[in-house]
Amino acid sequence: MERKINLEKANEIMKKHGNNPEKLIEVLSELNSEYGYLPKKVLKQVSKFFDLPLSRIYGTSSFYTMLVTEPLGENIIRFCENAPCHVVGAPEVLESLEKELGIKIGETTKDKKFTILTTSCIGICGVGPVMIINNDVYGNLKPEDIPRILANYK
Amino acid sequence: MPKIKSLEELRKLREETIKSMRVRKSTSTKITVGMGTCGIAAGAREVMHAILDELEKRKIDANVITVGCIGLCAEEPLVTIERGGQPGITYGKINVEKVPKLIEEHLIKGDIIDEWVISRG
């Protein structure tokens, strides 16, 4: 899988931002959305471009939750387990979600269709419990809603 | 967009923009246009546009709202003007040509045009 990574796009993105170290997070964020994650090969290229040690690049990538160093599933479910959702029934919905997909938070289904992650609170607590699948926001969730919602992505 | 080069220019821009925001503030003047099927058939929509144009031209603060048929279909288009908490005056058979005079007399001079009035209060 790693071998197939095309670095052309990465070079283009890095060139656009320039190699001032203060642009590192912008570059990594954009690379992350381009490749879906940050492959080792890309990180090495970033290290060369910024003339910074790979450890510094990896250290920054692993620090921020929106940057990931492993490939994820086709559909990314970001479940909100923050307090306002927690007190209005999020744990039951999460249980239903985990049961439906047979995976836990942080895992990817065998068919690489779904990954469940948590999201930090995005403040739409008025419609909690909330989850985001790719860019679609689902609110006022009940455990029984889960199969119907997931069916849209299968 | 041209740059704003002084506080005066900023204030001028503000004056211009305030007008378009006026509808979100309550003013002391309310103009109601009957917009039932009968009113629309009699030309109420054109009347309402004429009123809006006239208000803008004369720089008058007023809220224009529409209502359904009030049952006086023969007198449409109907326009009711309420000012400063006073009871409303309803005018009948208003057309586009009558609008400038209506605004001039009632809203600028404060005179009611008796011969067009069909109901008071």
Place this chain on the structure above:
Amino acid sequence: MHRIYRSHILICTGSGCPGAPIIVEALKEELIKRELENEVRIVQIGCPGFCSQGPLMIIYPEGILYCEVSPDDVPEIVEETIIKGRTVERLLYEDPIAAQLVTHYSEIPFYKKQKRVILKNCGLIDPENIDEYIAEGGYEALGKALFEMSPENVIEEIKKSGLRGRGGAGFPTGLKWEFTKNARGEKKYIICNGDEGDPGAFMDRSILEADPHSVIEGMVIAGYAIGVNEGFIYCRAEYALAIRHLKIAISQAMDYGLIGENILGSDFSFRITIKEGAGAFVCGEETALMASIEGRRGEPRTRPPYPAVKGLWGMPTNINNVKTYANVPRIILNGWEWFSSIGTETSKGTMVFALTGQINNIGLIEVPMGITLGEIIYDIGGGIPRGKKFKAVQTGGPLGGCLSTESLNTPIDYESLKETGAVMGSGGMIVVDEDTCMVEFAEYFLKFSTDESCGKCVPCRVGGKKMLEILNNITEGKGKLEDLDEIENLAKFMEQASLCALGQLTPGPVMSTLKLFRDEYVAHIVDKRCPAGQCISLITFYIDEEKCKGCGLCLKNCPVNAISGEKKKPHKIDIELCTKCGTCRDVCKFDAVYTK
């Protein structure tokens, strides 16, 4: 150049109302179909705050408020309200207390006790249109500062107003500005901290989405006062709409010359750059935030030196919260006397809270400092749903503390909250009812904070984990009474020895629940019982034979077949098989399933 429309339909398209964009599309289509597009204008506004009733629609000039609008309602709204001038009653807000329909936006009890100073424009203006901000008096304060006041006058005005930092710590803003002004450095910076990460906090997001110019104007004024020409807004990447609105606002302000070179024809210049975070709670801490702007891991460092002396790239830096900047234009325009007339002796002005959790009116509120907690919970928040009793409110997010019924009459300000063991924080208020276990609640926040620890210093990294282990034991029924002393010891170490506020305040929720609800901890430890019936390890499910009608619903739904019983006769739960999932309790129509 500005067309006059007879009616404006305002729709909240803030990110708290995920369904709103479809309504806008439906409305556009309907207006075109009925040839009303030149009479009626659609205005996409930011959040007016009444999130539990969203998506919201406000129709002017009447000021009618429609709640929970769906795209299917659009034709009826246009037909009835826009054309015929009638209200659609089924979409009106029903006041749950008076059981009355409320037609007008301004008459809703939720808004009555509020004092909207920095939220004044939220839900009134189109945030993507700078002209509307200007029409509401926007950038007038900047003009006043530039042409009628010296930088020293501006600082003096802010000092006299009594404005304190709205990010949580409450440091006097004017004083902070003066420190940065007096600090030596070849270059200085201004930063707006928009890394709002507390769960249940969405004040800053809403302001950035609904009224971005007020924050920008505040920053430019601060720049003029302190003598700085460069500013950064650090915003969470999760806040996509806020970032989009900020970008639009900055480019419009640039076009008008309200930021950039020679602002309003003066000799003052100021640039603003947006910096997006990449997901790290600790970046809300100012030194971590600056490390992140510099492109590094967002790890905090020791203070002093404070940012005012050594901040971004080692230069003097003034860093304030979104709401602090949003207050600045209002103070400059209305004068310090006006501002300091609102609030209490030590805390002036208003405070914005995000009201969430088990409360009827979830939403964003702005209240004068000194309002009581009871007024917020009952008069504005509309009380607790389903007739339950209020138990506690967590203020200041996971690093805050809680207030219980004892504090309902406490006037809220920085000092009074500190006295009770809670903190103002950035303004999140999570309300919980009588069915919430406070031990589990504290454990939950502790888990959040330990997960978010950046790991740089030991007291935070290890202390938090250790404390979490103890709490896990307690909620699982394996706790000992000595554990409570151990918690207090650990808390003391963490408070004193941690590098930044994250570690220092992590024990907060545990300490305040321990103070207010010690009996619940003791019940878990000594009686092996969870009084709220929430801690799974400590409860057992039973069916009340008196109430059970033998309908078989629980039997049918039990995932592990632990329920048995004949039709129309009381059912029974096999405790050995029961996994305590709670499904039977949820499906029972007769309230017959209980826990002990």
